[in-house]
Amino acid sequence: MRSKRAFTLVEILIVVIILGILAALVVPQFTGATQEAASKSTVSQLSKIRNAIGVFYVRNGNTWPNITAGDGTWGEVITVGGEYMKTPPANKWVSPAYSTTIILRDTPDTEYTLPSPTYGWIYSPTRNEVWAAGFDEFDNPFPR
Secondary structure, X not given: OOOOOOOXXXXXXXXXXXXXXXXXXXXXXXXXXXXXXXXXXXXXXHHHHHHHHXXXXXXXXXXXXXXXXXXXXXXXXXXXXXXXXXXXXXOOOOOHHHOOEEEEOOOOXXXXXXXXXXXXXXXEOOOOEEEEOOEOXXXXXXXX
16 A cells, blocks of 8 residues: 655645744734834934034034034034044934934924924024934934
């Protein structure tokens, strides 16, 4: 007698169901990790730009840098030699098209505007403070 070795339809269905259950458990963890990474990256960039502005202030006789509204317009804070920062910081919490754009305003965001804020950073020339778009005054991200 010859025996054929093959999987039955029931065995294949059980394997597919087990793989589906495992995928349903793992996939949501990756989406949360992506948002957490974007949030932490933005907070890190925010810390760097605040430090750069503070160092500029001390090194230039208690004078704040000339920061204007626009795409990456951090004025003397962004320098070729990288004395303060080499490149404009990017806010990963907003659309990449607006991640380096600065607006001038005296208050941080109060909510995340959909589909995405049209700026990455908020600078207050009167208070000399910087906030990230889509974040509250305590550097906590708003849900998007």
